[in-house]
Amino acid sequence: MVTVFWECSAPICILFRRRWRDEQLASGVKSGCISRELKTTGPISRTTGIFKSWPLQKLGSERISRAGFGVGPKQTGIRKSRTSRWRAAALIALNLFMIAHIIQWQIMGKTVSPIEPSETMYTLQRGFVNAGFIFFSLAILATLIFGRFVCGWGCHILALQDFCGWLLKKMGLHPKPFRSRLLVYVPLIGALYMFVWPVVYRSIWNPEHQPLIPKFTNHLVTTNFWQTFPSVAVAIPFLFVCGFMTVYFLGQKGFCTYACPYGGFFGLADKISPGKIRVTPACNQCGHCTATCTSNVMVHAEVKQYGMVVDPGCMKCMDCVSVCPNDALYFGFGKPTILVPKSNAIKRSYSLTWPEEIVGALVFLGSFLAVRGVYALVPFLMALGYAAVTTFLALKTWRLLRARELSFYRFNLKSSGKLRKTGWAFAIFACAWIGLNAHTGWVRYHEFQGNYAFQKVQVPDELALAQSNPSRWLSSVDRENILDGKKHYDAALRTGLFVNSEALPKLAWFEYLLGNAEQSIQLLGQAASYQKDESKALSLYYR
Numbered sequence: 001m002v003t004v005f006w007e008c009s010a011p012i013c014i015l016f017r018r019r020w021r022d023e024q025l026a027s028g029v030k031s032g033c034i035s036r037e038l039k040t041t042g043p044i045s046r047t048t049g050i051f052k053s054w055p056l057q058k059l060g061s062e063r064i065s066r067a068g069f070g071v072g073p074k075q076t077g078i079r080k081s082r083t084s085r086w087r088a089a090a091l092i093a094l095n096l097f098m099i100a101h102i103i104q105w106q107i108m109g110k111t112v113s114p115i116e117p118s119e120t121m122y123t124l125q126r127g128f129v130n131a132g133f134i135f136f137s138l139a140i141l142a143t144l145i146f147g148r149f150v151c152g153w154g155c156h157i158l159a160l161q162d163f164c165g166w167l168l169k170k171m172g173l174h175p176k177p178f179r180s181r182l183l184v185y186v187p188l189i190g191a192l193y194m195f196v197w198p199v200v201y202r203s204i205w206n207p208e209h210q211p212l213i214p215k216f217t218n219h220l221v222t223t224n225f226w227q228t229f230p231s232v233a234v235a236i237p238f239l240f241v242c243g244f245m246t247v248y249f250l251g252q253k254g255f256c257t258y259a260c261p262y263g264g265f266f267g268l269a270d271k272i273s274p275g276k277i278r279v280t281p282a283c284n285q286c287g288h289c290t291a292t293c294t295s296n297v298m299v300h301a302e303v304k305q306y307g308m309v310v311d312p313g314c315m316k317c318m319d320c321v322s323v324c325p326n327d328a329l330y331f332g333f334g335k336p337t338i339l340v341p342k343s344n345a346i347k348r349s350y351s352l353t354w355p356e357e358i359v360g361a362l363v364f365l366g367s368f369l370a371v372r373g374v375y376a377l378v379p380f381l382m383a384l385g386y387a388a389v390t391t392f393l394a395l396k397t398w399r400l401l402r403a404r405e406l407s408f409y410r411f412n413l414k415s416s417g418k419l420r421k422t423g424w425a426f427a428i429f430a431c432a433w434i435g436l437n438a439h440t441g442w443v444r445y446h447e448f449q450g451n452y453a454f455q456k457v458q459v460p461d462e463l464a465l466a467q468s469n470p471s472r473w474l475s476s477v478d479r480e481n482i483l484d485g486k487k488h489y490d491a492a493l494r495t496g497l498f499v500n501s502e503a504l505p506k507l508a509w510f511e512y513l514l515g516n517a518e519q520s521i522q523l524l525g526q527a528a529s530y531q532k533d534e535s536k537a538l539s540l541y542y543r
Contacts, residue, residue, distance in 0.1 A: 077288075116132045145275060184258065187258070270314070279329055457513070
């Protein structure tokens, strides 16, 4: 009987509730919230005040603010996002399209060049107009108008991060955002290094035989689709570090926040974009938007202060709009972030003190330099993600040594000055990770010194190859550089966990110049077997 009564009466209750809400809106009152500027006599529409922000005043709500975040004590009242399924479908379709792209290339032997923003580097450096350059250009233009929609709805790395966040929540773990003042600039610095520095370098130290502006050629179709990508053996740990570990340690979209160089440009474009998540006076600061946001944006605080979301980390996932119980949030056009007065900035809380920020920045730089290009395997983006994780682990371990109380997720690492079992487990993992990073840095140092010595050898290839014993023609400086480079390459090969296949041909050249032709041939054969391409091995052998 109760069930029948509820099913019959529920539509009537909902109808009366909606009518009451409409009457409240018409009179300027919305669930305990009155805007300072809300003295209108007519109903409020979403288009009212699009180009104006409303400072909202909370007069008293049944949802009591907690810890300054405006999130009510009963989180069960937050409704599910309707857009999350659409976004999940879009990201799944994106990954299926990528798989289909690879299959089509394998079957037909040629295909459209990779639709990857990193391909833009080849356009700027060599003039190769490819699909990646066109996509990145259009994505930046779209961001200038609509904001960071491309990041939220069209990135495969973000799809992995969201999937990781979903898995963690299924296990009862809710990633806590790691907030840093300095590390948020890493994506922009990475973007400048990838896309601006080559242009600056060409304009300042431009060789005479190369034009200042490269000749643009059509590279929209390629027969070697995987040429600019890492091998599958590298891609798997790359995706695991950037798509999963960054979320586990740094919070939702940790890679986007502290490593993604493309996000550096998208974040700048978002500041100029007129497209924002905006608010109507119907907002009552319930905090459902902030609790739902997977981009770690303080939505409720920003819409109260500015009348819109100004954080460039907002990726327009639209979850906040969907879960708002009063339909107070919407996407609209108006004043961009760059025009928001700086004097009204929200005071933010951070995870680190200023000394920790400086130490963290140094740890990040050292970790990045240690792993970038080591063994000729680790790509730029993976090195950024690895360094971000290392920074978190190093700072957390430091606090583990000093603090009396420390937790991670729901686990107590240290209590009353004593390490718990979970604390010991965390310390062992962190020390192993940092130790591996230090060992990798040692190997990378020897690789770098060997490469530097290789570049300093002045003996022309033609002259050396024309002699039966080239060691007799070496100057004392060249001989010193060769011996020094050989020493460093030997140390890297002896202590490294993997073989640097790009160092082998250079070591072979050193052996040849020292008169060890047989050893040189053996090293070249070894390099060719690792690279599965004799021409590549020889291209590194001949300078």
